[in-house]
Amino acid sequence: MKKQRMKAVALSTVISAGALLAGAAQADQTLNSILSVGQSKVDAARASQVRINKLQDQTSDLIVQFKQENKQIEGLRVYNKQMEKQLEAQRAALAELDDAIANVTVIQREVPPLIIRMLDAMEQFVELDAPYKKELRLERIAKQRANLDSAKITVAEKFRQVVELYNIEAEYARKVDSYPDSVTIEGQELDGTILAIGRVSLMFQTADRSVTAAWDRGLNKWVTLSADEYAGTVYNGIRMAQKKASNGILALPVHAPEAAQ
Template sequence: MLPSALMVSALTMQPLFAQEDQTLQPVVEVAQETNESAADSQQRINQITDQIDDKLQQFKTLNKEIEGLQVYNTQLQRQIDSQEQEMADLNAAIDEVSVIERQITPLMLRMIEGLEQFVALDVPFLPEERAKRIADLKDMMDRADVAPSEKFRRLMEAYEVEMNYGNDVEAYSGLHTIDGQERDVQFLRIGRTVLLYQSRDGSYQGRWNQQTRQWEELPSSYSSQIAKGLRIAKQQMAPEVMMLPVAITD
């Protein structure tokens, strides 16, 4: 049991502690509110910092994209400049083509006329085929749906065909008037040097004389040689020496 003096002292201290608690309570509450406010402020600061970091990262990403777009735009501009130059070159070429087309059309007409005259004065082999080729060329020149380049190509093909006639051997069938009667014969052409015919039964043969521009009958002694030449031209036998009449030209 406490002494009476200590009990009195304890009793006298309790009002003092109560007063101190009442005095410190507001301070504690203020401190607590301050701490809570500081914690809220720190949280907002952290959020703002995170937002700034995100914005900074977005800014860096956008900068890289902008740099890439600048490089891409530069390359596109070079391509555009190149295409514009190409368009200018094409326009210039189109203008030149128009000029060339106006010049080449009269040239092609003169070439066809020259080819027709050449065929008329040449040895008269394959007359229908060659005449049709020239007629087709004339018809082609009047067609608007055929490009000038295609017209020129076909004309050059016709010239090439005529040129090749001078370097080959050919046998073909046709009709020929003999003694006033039209007969089925075989023609033998050796380049432009020799043009002969022989009837199917071998009883008639003749040659074209380019100097007189007439057909001349040949004796039967040439019959076997002409028949041999026809077989060689048809690739029915190997080439060999033939004794055929050749007109002497001046």
Template sequence: MKNRRLYSKVLLPLASLLVIGTAQAQDVDTSVIDRAQSVIGETNEAAAASQEEITRLSNSSSSLFEEFKVESDNLEALLVLNANWRRQIAAQENDLETIAESIAEVRNVTQELPLLMNRMLVSMDQFVDLDMPFHLEERRNRIEFARNAIDNPNVSTAERFRQILVLYQTENAYGRTRETYPATITIDGVERDVDMLRVGRVALVYQTKDRSQTGAWDPEARQWVQLDAAEYRTAIRDAISVASGLIAPEIIEVPIVAPE
């Protein structure tokens, strides 16, 4: 009973405070709350706008970064390409210097080539005169043809030089071949029809059609000399048959002048 009275005494002041607080709340000006809410709303809108600007700037920054990255890659590629072009240009400049030197050398060679070709023809003419007397007319006609090409203004320098090279190649080939052919030579002041046998430039021999005479060219005496018929008649006839392809190849015996 005593406690119940104590609670009543406590609750009574609390109830009085609530009534007083409610009455005071009704007397407060609500415009302050409205202004506070308006400020809060404006702040939220400003924050939202700021967030949108931040988002826009962030997106713009990302786009600019991507563009920068692309342009940076393009610049690096261009630098590499430019370096390659510089190396190629340097190599081409070296080639141009080499070509210029070659042109100068060609100009010098072109100026000296006519003299060289004339000297080559003179040397070949002398060589044929001093060589064994085989196909003399054919060989001299070949020299004359090359000389006419040199004197012809319508023939290019390259073609002139080619003709001389062909002449030298043909003469060089005679030293590596053998052949037999009919010919007419003067023996003891009498022209005789003979079979000639040439073995490179080692031996040049003949035998008359009736096999009565066999001889060879003596390069030291610069004349035809007769050989011992008993020793060389059959050997030279067999050698002529081998060179003509009438019999199988075999070792042949021909007279040669041994080097000293």
């Protein structure tokens, strides 16, 4: 009886050990399955994080690009406003040009008579003025009159030349000048030097300073001056005009201003 019990206990122990081994193997399989699922989730999470990081980088790039595009758009808006102002100014300029072109025929018709009147007035002025470089001034006027008939010179250029003559005449009023010339004093022709102090005074003196004279606008002729009083002064004025002496004060005969008629 004891031997049968011992066999039964041994058999029961073997069965229990087999069941335990079988349960352990099953547990290992279950654990491996759990670990495998966990690793898959970790891998999936890692892949998701990579995608998220990539999307964040792409988003950052898009934001930077968006800001750059906004700056360019703002710059283009400012540029367009400036261009619009320029276009408006050009439209106004074109309108003015259209008006000028429409009136060009009238201008071309009216300018030549104006030029003639200007030359007539200048010639009359030179004839009535003191004889300062009179022949040269009249030659300029005659040359300009000849240019009026030239088809090679535009109306604008003819007008510019006349204005230039007026500028030359105006410059004489601000010049101190001297040059050699011959004058007639009391029926006698004398060689000497002319001294012009703007349009204030015009004087003459021979080389030996024996004769000193001034142009009298009222008498319209040369009048002899006192050698003792003016010979030295006029001589010094001539040297100043020729840059042979430093500028200084000159006591010269000057006509008193007259009331306009």
